[in-house]
Amino acid sequence: MEAAALTQCAPGCWAFTQPPGGWFLNNAGLIPGRRRALVVDSLATAALERDFLVRTQPIIRLETGLIVVNTHSHADHVYGNALLPPSAIVVAHPVAAAEITRIGLALAFDTPQVEWGDIAIRTPDVMVADQIEVDLGDTTVSVLHLGPGHTRGDLVVWHEATRTLYSGDLVMSQVTPFFLSGSPLAARATLERLRSLRPVTIVPGHGVVGGPGLLEANITYLDELLRTAAELACSSLAPHQIRSHPGIVVPSGWVDPERHFVNLYAALCDLSPEIYGAQVDHRVAMELLGPMRLDPRLTVKSDL
Ligand SMILES: [Zn+2]
DSSP, rough: OOOOOOEEEEEEEEEOOTTTTTTTTEEEEEEEEESEEEEEOOSHHHHHHEEEOOOOOOOTTTEEEEEEEEEEESSHGGGGGGSOTTTTTEEEEEHHHHHHHHTHHHHHHHHHOOOOOSOOOOOOOOOOHHHEEEOSSSEEEEOOOOSSSSSSSSOOOEEEEGGGEEEOOOEEBOOOOOTTTTTTHHHHHHHHHHHHHOOOOEEEEESSOOOHHHHHHHHHHHHHHHHHHHHHHHOOOOOOTTOOTTTOOSSSSSSSSTTTHHHHHHHHHOOOHHHHSSSHHHHHHHHHHOOOOOOHHHHHHHOO
């Protein structure tokens, strides 16, 4: 098991990564400025969030205000919000904010084998439907909604000065993307907009930090996914048959490859909503997924 790491991935830009980045092992980011520090995402469990806050303490000046961007509503990116200092300002897309409130701690109740700790729902304070510029004192950061994809309310953080992109789960690194609550077709268009930013460094939502190759790998995956779904849509394959269909190849070497089946189902909904419905049926998707393989660091009791 590789330990979590806090690294400076570009001048003034930090990444907190949890390789290999499977279920609930997401990344976070930090851009510390003279007046404010911007944090990208919180972590899944109270123990992981405390580890992040302790490790980043020497980098964040105590007197600086904290702005925390939740890139989307999924539990691993927001549950740690509850452990942030009360003065922190939490930012999210309005769709994500509504989902955070609506879904609450449901995932924690559904996965009692995870040691969630004293998490709680902390709803965002500021909504970004389009974009905002955040002045950190000595540098400026953009928070952008470039379209839906991984979910219907995705934000990315863009540090133009170093061309560093914090992509949230729109880009994964050696980890299978996941479109249970999003749209592969919309993601393809959104990734094109991310490509036009011409990032040099990408901190993905899960997996190790990389360069533009990460974006290209995700685009290649989506193109192949949508091509396969277009073929399957012609044969009117039923969603529950996706897993056993001989023509479906799961990408090799990427973490959590079983997500590919749900992604295909989501792509079928995108391409033929009149047959498959506008969005995946959650129960069918969960059957396609099968049991989640959880990393031991999520299930061990912590002394923290
Ligand atoms: Zn996610």
